[in-house]
Amino acid sequence: MIFLEASVFVTILVGFLATIVKKNLLMKIVTMDVMSTGVVALFVVIATHSGLVTPIARGGAFDVAYADPVPQAVILTAIVIGLSIQTLMLVAAMKLARDNPTLETPEIDQKYL
Amino acid sequence: MTELAIAWILLPFVAGLTLYLLPPLARGLTLAIAVVSLCAGLGITINQVNTAFVLLDSFGISLSIDPLSGYFIVTNALVILAALFHTWQAGYKAFFYVLLCLLHGCANTVFISADFLSLYVNIEVLGIVVFLLIAYPRSDRPLWIGLRYLMVSNVAMLFYLMGVALVYQASHTFAFSALRQAPPEAVALILMALLAKGAIFISGLWLPQTNVVAAPVVAALLAGIVENAGVFSLARVSLLYSDIADIVGLFALASIFFGPLFALVADDVRRLLSFSTLGQLGWVIIAPPAAGLYALMHGLAKASLFLSVGELRHYRLSELRQEGLPRPVAIALTIAGYGIVGVPFLAGFPAKALTLSYLDPWQQGLLYGAGFLTATIYSKFLFLPRYPSKTLMPVGYSAATMVLLGGLVLANAGYMEAYSSGMSVLRAVLPPLVGCGLVALGVSRWESAWRGAWERLEHLLGVMLLLLLGLVGLAL
Numbered sequence: 001m002i003f004l005e006a007s008v009f010v011t012i013l014v015g016f017l018a019t020i021v022k023k024n025l026l027m028k029i030v031t032m033d034v035m036s037t038g039v040v041a042l043f044v045v046i047a048t049h050s051g052l053v054t055p056i057a058r059g060g061a062f063d064v065a066y067a068d069p070v071p072q073a074v075i076l077t078a079i080v081i082g083l084s085i086q087t088l089m090l091v092a093a094m095k096l097a098r099d100n101p102t103l104e105t106p107e108i109d110q111k112y113l
Numbered sequence: 114m115t116e117l118a119i120a121w122i123l124l125p126f127v128a129g130l131t132l133y134l135l136p137p138l139a140r141g142l143t144l145a146i147a148v149v150s151l152c153a154g155l156g157i158t159i160n161q162v163n164t165a166f167v168l169l170d171s172f173g174i175s176l177s178i179d180p181l182s183g184y185f186i187v188t189n190a191l192v193i194l195a196a197l198f199h200t201w202q203a204g205y206k207a208f209f210y211v212l213l214c215l216l217h218g219c220a221n222t223v224f225i226s227a228d229f230l231s232l233y234v235n236i237e238v239l240g241i242v243v244f245l246l247i248a249y250p251r252s253d254r255p256l257w258i259g260l261r262y263l264m265v266s267n268v269a270m271l272f273y274l275m276g277v278a279l280v281y282q283a284s285h286t287f288a289f290s291a292l293r294q295a296p297p298e299a300v301a302l303i304l305m306a307l308l309a310k311g312a313i314f315i316s317g318l319w320l321p322q323t324n325v326v327a328a329p330v331v332a333a334l335l336a337g338i339v340e341n342a343g344v345f346s347l348a349r350v351s352l353l354y355s356d357i358a359d360i361v362g363l364f365a366l367a368s369i370f371f372g373p374l375f376a377l378v379a380d381d382v383r384r385l386l387s388f389s390t391l392g393q394l395g396w397v398i399i400a401p402p403a404a405g406l407y408a409l410m411h412g413l414a415k416a417s418l419f420l421s422v423g424e425l426r427h428y429r430l431s432e433l434r435q436e437g438l439p440r441p442v443a444i445a446l447t448i449a450g451y452g453i454v455g456v457p458f459l460a461g462f463p464a465k466a467l468t469l470s471y472l473d474p475w476q477q478g479l480l481y482g483a484g485f486l487t488a489t490i491y492s493k494f495l496f497l498p499r500y501p502s503k504t505l506m507p508v509g510y511s512a513a514t515m516v517l518l519g520g521l522v523l524a525n526a527g528y529m530e531a532y533s534s535g536m537s538v539l540r541a542v543l544p545p546l547v548g549c550g551l552v553a554l555g556v557s558r559w560e561s562a563w564r565g566a567w568e569r570l571e572h573l574l575g576v577m578l579l580l581l582l583g584l585v586g587l588a589l
Contacts, residue, residue: 012275019268020574025260028570032268039274046282070172071281074230078274081237085267088244092260099253109569112257113322 005045012038025096025103029089036082043075115166118176118225121153125218129211136207140197143210146217147193154186158405165227173288177227181352184405184527185224185345188412191520192337193217195513196330199420202509209249216242216338223342228287229277229303232346233270236310240266243339246331247323258326265319265573269309272581276302289353297588304360304588305581307350311343313398314368315576317391318568321375324387329423332383336390337416341408344397348404360587361398366479368395373486380560381428386418389490392483393453399480400471406527407468410460413524414452417517421445424510430493430560439502443494445514450491452521454545455484457538460524465541466531481540488548493557495549 015035019028051065093103100108128142156162158180165177193213200209219239226232240263247259277287279299284291292300309316320340324332351358372392379385393411397404421442427433438446452459465484469477531537566572 012271016268016271016574016578019264020571020578028264032264032271035268035271039271039278042275042278046278049282068285070285071278074287077230077234081234081241082267085237085241085263088241089260089263092248092256092263095251095256096253096260105570108257112254112326113564113568 001048005042008038008041008045011035011041023104023106025093025105025108026090028105029086029093032089033082033086036078040075040079040082043071043078047071114164118166118178121149122218122222122225124149125214125221129214129218132207132211132214139207139210140201143193143197143213143217146214147190147197150186150217150221151190151194154183154190157183158187171286173228173286173291174230175227175288176225176231178225181348181402181405182224182345184409185341186221187520188341188409189217189220189224189338191516192334192412192416195337195416195420195516196334198512198516199330199333199509201512202507209246212242212246212249213334216246216334220338220342224345227289227349229273229280229289230287233273233277236273236342236346237267237270239339239342240270240310243335246334247327249331250328255326255328258323261570261573262319262323264570265577266310268574269306269316269577272302272577273306276300276306289350292350292354292357298585300357301581301584301588303350304347304357305577305584307343307347308361308364308580309577311347311398312340312391312394313344313347314364314371314391314395315567316580317368317394318565318576319573320391321379321384321387322564322568324390324419325381325383325428329419332387332423333416333419336387336419337412340390340394341397341412344394344404344408347398348401351398351401358401360584362476363587365395365397365399366476368392369399369480369483370486373483373490376490377486377556378560378563380430380562382422382425382430382433383419383428385430385490385493386415386422389453389487390415392487396465396468396480399476400468402471403464403467406460406524407464409524409527410464410521411453413517413520414449414459414461417445417449417514417521420510420513420517421449424506430497430557433497437498437500439506440499441502441506441511443497443499445518446494447491448518449521450494451545452518454488454491454548455541456545457532457541458522458525460521460527462538462541463525463528463531466537467528481544484544485547488544489551489556490548492545492548492552496552496557 015031018031022028047068050068053064053066055066055069125146128146132139161180163179167175219235222235244259244263248256276299280291280295284294312320351361369392372388376385376388397407424442452461455461455465
């Protein structure tokens with residue numbers, strides 16, 4: 001379990017550092033998605049602290065260790081928001097690519113800042 | 114009461130979605146929701162309403178309405194009203210008004226939410242709407258600046274979400290009050306994200322260029338609503354915890370000096386205004402109990418400044434010094450500028466008096482010193498040559514300025530006690546006089562076209578990491 005949690009934090013950190021290090025705009029957008037996947041995974045890991053059984057009512061046994069449904073339910077919102085932001089950014093990158101075919105962020109920054 | 118509040122929250126969203134189907138209603142519906150919110154905000158502020166509702170079970174999803182939110186809601190309504198009047202005849206498509214409605218709704222919800230989760234959702238949606246507003250002209254430059262904003266804001270909010278996960282892990286609720294049980298890393302993550310969204314100190318460096326590239330009316334919305342939404346949550350959290358208030362106060366103080374110093378040497382009027390915004394946002398959060406009145410004053414004055422600057426043909430101070438300004442614009446710039454400086458009879462004076470009354474003597478001294486800096490910046494407008502404008506100002510611009518400057522005068526009622534001592538009135542007049550003197554002596558010639566490398570995307574993101582490390586240190 002501790003190993004799982006550690007790898008989640010590593011994913012977030014790697015994703016974040018890559019948004020800084022990668023120069024290509026598309027790569028930046030993808031690495032941001034890696035970071036957001038890490039955050040989603042963090043919520044899922046936190047949900048399993050109370051147990052691993054899917055919290056769906058079924059006949060019979062109630063004394064099993066259910067996973068906490070709240071973080072999972074909540075993270076759905078963040079997934080949807082993340083998806084829409086990704087899409088918007090990709091569309092914007094597509095439009096920018098017409099005049100900046102390389103999509104290198106330092107060049108674009110120099111041009112438009 | 115709960116049903117009424119929920120209906121009022123939903124109203125702008127329903128209006129926004131209706132506009133997709135019925136575009137001819139665009140301006141009328143936007144006007145209606147702004148007026149409804151103005152009435153609601155005034156009602157909350159004047160009657161000192163103070164209620165809280167829990168919406169869902171024990172997970173802390175709750176709303177809390179108090180006079181602090183009232184002030185922010187009034188600001189939101191007035192700025193939307195001004196933006197609406199300004200664009201009334203400008204031929205914006207219905208889509209623009211859809212965005213205005215959604216912006217209004219999200220900001221209102223931010224101002225009354227009392228848990229980390231609804232705050233997250235609303236701030237994220239606000240970010241998307243702001244991106245669409247900035248990129249509305251759809252040319253490359255606004256698109257890139259919008260993209261940069263969206264990226265910075267989304268990365269900040271991912272860190273925020275991490276903090277929220279840690280808060281939930283510690284206490285199984287999302288309420289603001291659960292931050293006490295949370296580990297210091299969670300506090301650092303959440304504070305870092307809010308500082309970046311609220312444009313405080315170096316994490317706010319995305320702001321200047323965004324304001325320069327955005328259309329004047331969008332810059333006014335940014336200054337009047339969007340940054341207020343970021344700052345509001347900082348004020349809310351600092352009101353709950355005195356140790357967090359100390360950390361936030363430190364950043365606020367840094368921002369108060371950092372912003373104006375760069376505004377002093379900016380060569381572009383819009384950059385001057387946005388760097389001054391960095392400083393003013395620091396003023397808003399340094400004394401959380403006074404945040405409402407200060408944010409109201411700053412939102413109105415800064416929105417009116419950006420709209421006025423939008424009427425100019427040149428933005429460089431050196432060109433303005435040769436060409437001059439049309440007289441009505443110059444008058445609006447002077448009134449709004451001195452409103453921020455804190456001249457009596459404009460809301461800046463009571464707002465500053467109220468803010469100072471909550472602070473320690475050493476902070477009062479520092480802030481009074483910073484007041485001279487602000488006064489010097491805005492005195493520059495007084496020394497620009499003016500010419501009588503041959504054509505009339507657009508009606509939309511005049512109406513918007515009336516709304517904003519009228520609000521600036523009426524907001525004096527927020528803290529009438531400020532006028533009771535003659536000494537403080539006298540002290541408030543000193544900074545503008547010294548500012549004028551300094552500008553007359555030639556301070557305004559120190560300006561450069563320098564654009565710091567720190568405003569590039571990589572640096573904006575990198576600063577977050579540094580800030581995070583610093584905050585973890587402070588929180589521990």
